[in-house]
Structures are given as C-alpha cells and as structure tokens.
Amino acid sequence: MLRDAQGLEVTTNSPSTIAAINRFVFQSLSYGNDALTILQGIDADPTCAIAQAHAAAHYLSQETAAAKSQAAPYVAAAMELKNVNEREKLYVWAIAAWAKGDIESAIAYHEEIAHKYPRDLASVQRGQYHYFYLGNPESLRQIAEIVLPANRENHFLYGMIAFGLEQCDSYSEAEELGRLATAINRHDPWAHHAVAHVMEMQGRLDEGIAWMESLSDTWENCNSMLFTHNWWHIALYYLEKEEIKKVLTLYDSHVWGRAEKESAKDQVGAISLLLRLELRGVEVGDRWHQLTAYLTPRIHEHALPFQDLHYIYALSRASQTELVNEMLSSMEAYSTIAGKRWTEVAIPAARGLVAYAQGNWETTLAMGSVLSQLQAIGGSHAQRDLFEQVYLDAWVRHEQNHQALHLLEKRLANKRYIPSNLKSHSLLA
Secondary structure, three states, X not given: OEEOOOOOEEOOOOHHHHHHHHHHHHHHHOOEOOHHHHHHHHHHOOOOHHHHHHHHHHHHOOOOHHHHHHHHHHHHXXXXXXXXXXXXXXXXXXXXXXXXXXXXXXXXXXXXXXHHOOOOHHHHHHHHHHHHHOOOHHHHHHHHHHOHHHOOOOHHHHHHHHHHHHHOOOHHHHHHHHHHHHHHOOOOHHHHHHHHHHHHHOOOHHHHHHHHHHHHHHHOOEOHHHHHHHHHHHHHHHHHOOOHHHHHHHHHHHHOOOOOOOOHHHHHHHHHHHHHHHHOOOOOOOHHHHHHHXXXXXXXXXXXXXXXXXXXXXXXXXXXXXXXXXXXXXXXXXXXXXXXXXXXXXXXXXXXXXXXXXXXXXXXXXXXXXXXXXXXXXXXXXXXXXXXXXHHHHXXXXXXXXXXXXXXXXXXXXXXXXXXXXXXXXXXX
16 A cells, blocks of 8 residues: 555555556646546556546546546446545545435535545545535535645645635635735646636726736646636636627637537536627627537536536527427426426526527516526536626616616625626616
8 A cells, every 4th residue: 555645545556556646636636637647547556446536537527428428437446446445435435426416425425535534635626616516605615624734735725715715705815815825836727716706706807817817828738627717717807898809819719719629618618708798799700600519419418507507598599499499308307306406496597598598588587586596506606697697688678677777786786797788878877
C-alpha cells in the first residue's frame, strides 16, 4: 500500500498508478485538460479501485448519455474490487451512487469522507458539484470549510470555499479568499471564477474585465468547460457595458468557438449567451441553427434539469418544432419518476421558455409561479438570473407594466441586471 500526494493511503503497489492518481487529482482541482491520465494508472494496476472510480467520475461529470456509458465499466470494476480501505470504499460507493442517479447517497458518502479523511479534496470537489446542481449553496460552502484545518496550505481549497461563499452572498469574504488563492498560485482558474462572480453580482464591470483578462493567459491548459465558462463571464461584463460586437466576437472565438461541441456544459454556456444577446435585441444570425445537430442527442438524456431548460429553448429558437415537442414529452414522462424539482419546477419553466422562444408572451408568464423555486434546478446566481430576465421581458412585451414594474423594483433594489431596452422606459421614469 502506497500514499498519494495528499498523504492518503491507496491500495496499490504501483508507483505508476500513484503518479496517475496524483496527476488526475491535480487536473480535477485545476480543471485541466489531461484528466484521462488516470487511464494510465488503471493500465498499471487494474486492481486499484479508486483509480477505476476516478475514471468513472471523470466521465459522469460530463453529464451526457454517451459519457455515462463510458463510465459504466469503470464503476463496475471498482465495485467488484474488495481489497480496499475505508476511504476508497466510501469513494467508490459515492461514484456508484452518482452513476445510479442516487445523488443524496453520493453526497452522504462524500460528507463522511470529508469528516474522516479531510485531505481528500477530490471527494470534496465531487460533493460541491452535487450540491451545486441541487441548488444547496450552504452545504456547498460547508463541505469545503469542514476540511480547511487539514488543508491550510492548499490554494485550490481556498478557491472552492470562495465560490461557496459567493453563492451564499458573502461577497467580501469570497473575494478575499479568491484573491488569496490566486496570490498563492496564479494558475487557479476556479479562484479566478469565484472572484468574477463577486464582481458580476456587485456590478463591477470594468474591474471584472481587468481581473479576468489579466489572468486569461493561465487558462490555456484548462478543459473546455472552464476555459469557455471563464470567457463567458468576460462576455457578460461586456454585455452589461453594451459592447455587443465584442460579445459576438467572444462567442465566436472563445465561447462556442473554443467549445468541445459535444460537451453539455459548453453547449449550455453558448445557449445562455445567445439568449442574453437576444434579450437585448441583438440579431445572432444562424448561430441557433449551428447548435441544433449537437443538441439532438440531448433530447432524452435528462441528466440535469438546468441543462434541459437550455436545450429545449435553443431547439425552439432554431424552429425545430418536432424535436421540441418530442423533448417536452420526454421531459414530462421522465418527471413522473424524477421528483418534484422536475414536475414542479423544470416542466413549468420549460413550457415557459418554449412559449417565449415562439413569441407567446402570455404563456411565458406562467413561469412566474416557479421563479422563486429555480434554485432547486441548480446553477449559479448568474446562470439562473437568465430565466428571470426572460420573464421580465415577457411582462413588458405583454404590456403588463404593473407586474413588470414590481419585478424591476426588486431588481433595482438588489442591483441586478436591468435590460438595456428598459433603462429609458417609462416604467423607470
């Protein structure tokens, strides 16, 4: 039995497997583009259960049907191996629960690891991931804070806590930790991302651009998800400044232009940016149609409700009526076994988004009943705010100005985005 770079015991006698695990954990925490290095560790020792589980986790995090199939043999291999220590057993069980869609059990295992083996930051990261898509920012923050005493030298953990703090609206503390992580190691893209969120929520547009662009040279070795997502944040700053040509250029060069086209998360980023542009009256040309071929495989996946809402809107905007109807029917059927966040939140929101894409403002307004519950579908403040923007725009287009005014007043009080076409509107006079 050997130990990894965090001092954690691993059931293997292969130094090559330990090296691959160390590389994989670093790639995970830094959102690097070489996570599949873990396969070399499996080749060196196929009996190492945690290496098998790491490979499965890599594929599961892509949240597509194809990737889930790729994960399956690694989950099976990890579960069959009995020569494991307690930490490895808990981690394998967590990944197996994720593969089955039992997220609550997966979280319970990651929480147990955090308390018993606080040096296992890969497990903490998985726990944060699940809490993020369950819309539970408090637990997202807490699972990282629990392990801080054992990892005070680790800048990656500071970035993880920073993001949790930002999602809990603790902006000054989040920025402090994100900046500290970056000061320790400038190559920490998740810490950059946490500070970007703070500046966006506080409307510090020029500071946000300066912060992110000054660090963007360090993202070249990131996986496409975080590379495109960090540039997506930069694009949002420019969008708030109404520099539309710059936003379109970034979409074409650094968001969709650098995306892995089959990546679900890259697709979501592209869709949300196009919708934000259209909310400001921008013609986006044939960009919706460019997405269609990559979204068709998503119709029956239902990996995350947050993703499905983006897919169905994009297909609607590309005038793929048959595909939209097929996906909506599929979502409704899936919701009967998937729980309340699907039946009570995702389905009404999906219907509203389809209606909005089709110019049916009155039907869009039915989304109002679920706006306060959108946290349940996951995503960040910035990502979920898009749905409120859609709802607000539908109110104005439907000429129900008294309702729009109420929502506008709330957004002004919270310093949230006000659509540019409303800034000079009589509602705000």
